[in-house]
Amino acid sequence: MFWELQKASYRAIQVVMKGVLRILPVPVPEIFAGAGSLAKLPASIRAHGVGRVLVVTDKGLAAAGLVQRLSDSLEEAGIPFTLFDDVQPNPTLQNVEEGLRLYESNECDGIVAFGGGSPMDCAKLIGARATNPKRSVQDMRGLFKVRKKLPPLLAVPTTAGTGSETTAAAVISDPESHEKFAVVDLKLVPPVAVLDPELMLGLPPHITAATGMDALTHAVESYIGGYKTRFTDENGEKATRIIFEDLEAVYRDGSDLDRRNNMALASFYAGSAFTRAYVGYVHAIAHNMGGLYGVPHGLANAIILPHVLRFSRKEAEKKLADLARASGLGTETDSDEELSHRFIQRIEEMNRNMDIPTFIKEIQEEDIPLIAERALKEGNPEYPVPRLMNRQECEALVRQMLPPTDEGR
Ligand SMILES: NC(=O)c1ccc[n+]([C@@H]2O[C@H](COP(=O)([O-])OP(=O)(O)OC[C@H]3O[C@@H](n4cnc5c(N)ncnc54)[C@H](O)[C@@H]3O)[C@@H](O)[C@H]2O)c1
Ligand SMILES: [Fe+2]
Structure with a gap:
């Protein structure tokens, strides 16, 4: 009986939520797609008025030689960048804080998320922390708790994948409680997504x-x-x-x-x-x-x-x-x-x-x-x-x- 009542209450909440979601203006990223589309990234970074980008990625991508490819293309275009390649699979709160320290100490004003869902989600939360410094990631847990807009975030997925390059979510792990939770906010949808299959050939x-x-x-x-x-x-x-x-x-x-x-x-x-x-x-x-x-x-x-x-x-x-x-x-x-x-x-x-x-x-x-x-x-x-x-x-x-x-x- 209790379960029947509980189910009815869940369904009632979902009816309300469905109405809210229908009118929610979920942003759509600008997309650069197809083989070789990574070449469009530098101009897009510039078009967003970014002076120095933080590249958020992981060691696996460095080992696969993909980070080198990205660095070469940024260097060639004369775009200053700082590399943060310490994101773990199932990224942690510590990864976010570490990336944030680099972002701030190097005076970055934009982020390139380069990798699978782990670097992309970590990059989203570094961005959210950068513009909402008084809020911890835990404060932003759940729905619509990111107050201020993120710095420009350009997502380059290298797996196919999480879809994080177009979603409003970032999933993060707390190694102390062993919990994994999501921060969900429309501000987390990256304004730019580069879908280049050449980056996925060695997956x-x-x-x-x-x-x-x-x-x-x-x-x-x-x-x-x-x-x-x-x-x-x-x-x-x-x-x-x-x-x-x-x-x-x-x-x-x-x-x-x-x-x-x-x-x-x-x-x-x-x-x-x-x-x-x-x-x-x-x-x-x-x-x-x-x-x-x-x-x-x-x-x-x-x-x-x-x-x-x-x-x-x-x-x-x-x-x-x-x-x-x-x-x-x-x-x-x-x-x-x-x-x-x-x-x-x-x-x-x-x-x-x-x-x-x-x-x-x-x-x-x-x-x-x-x-x-x-x-x-x-x-x-x-x-x-x-x-x-x-x-x-x-x-x-x-x-x-x-x-x-x-x-x-
Ligand atoms: N934000 C969202 O909407 C959303 C949705 C689903 C999942 N997720 C989260 O995304 C994370 C998982 O992301 P994932 O599945 O993309 O894996 P991942 O980002 O953890 O990457 C897995 C491994 O693949 C390697 N790798 C990635 N691309 C490569 C390439 N092109 N060549 C060689 N190696 C490569 C990485 O170095 C890493 O070791 C989880 O934390 C999950 O909860 C987020
Ligand atoms: Fe998923």
Whole structure:
């Protein structure tokens, strides 16, 4: 009975939120897309009146030789910059503060976010701290707590991906509490996004797979949720179709520039959809896997996605079937029920083909109550999911992803 009342209250809050979201003017970044589009970055930095930029990136990108490419292009164009390459995967509050110190001590007045979601999110929060120095990142946790506009932030994603280059979110980890949380504000949408597939050619297969499945999760969760609009539907359908067609091929052959380009666009489309229509329990649980165990975000999503879809299959049946038809998995004459199953099976098949396991090896049985508590604190009532989940249901779902034991679970 209590759960029934609670569900009704969550749904009431979501009705109000849906109305608010429809009138919210979410900014759209200026996009430079296609092979070689990184060359447009220096002129765009200049056009934004920036004197010295802080380049926010990570050591992996330096090792891949990509930071050198960016530095060369900035030097050639005579744009002064300071390099901050200490962002960790699942970036931390400390990463933000460290980047902020460099930003201030070098008198930067703009930021280039260069990398996957981790450097992009860290860069967003460095920018937010720079113009809102009295607010800590924790003060800005949640919705619309960034008071002042950020300095110009130009995002160059090198994974496909989080879509952070077009979203209003930045996700950050607190290493003390092992919590991962989001700051969400329209001011965090970067004014410029450079989608250059050449930067993604060397992305290792396992990161290609995980980040691609993150984009798919954005497309699917926003599509089956209650905040969808025609705009988010179109973007979700385009993204899903591309990911079904191209992700496995690009996992096998990372040098395929056309497919890398498609994936960069798919990630952007999926980001545009979910920043307006939100995500769901896959993300709520995945954030805990990142915060507690450091599991890469996309990998966690890929494993959790089929489980959450099965949990909500009946309620999401029509939408899953529509998405299946839009991505070529069936026709009008196939039943919704049949197509919704086929859609979930297709995701499991992709996971298998890309060597993504069916369990999360880090999960500890004794952590499950905490995982469920935190996941539902994040998801309820914020995410407009097709079927609401309670504590027992969430614990049972997470338990399905425990690693096999020697006795063979
Ligand atoms: N802001 C948002 O809207 C949003 C959405 C989804 C996820 N996220 C967050 O983004 C983070 C994950 O981002 P991610 O999945 O892009 O991974 P990531 O940024 O953590 O990068 C993963 C690894 O890939 C390497 N890498 C990146 N690009 C490369 C390239 N082109 N060549 C070779 N190596 C490369 C990096 O060095 C790093 O080691 C998580 O913290 C997640 O919570 C944010
Ligand atoms: Fe994500």
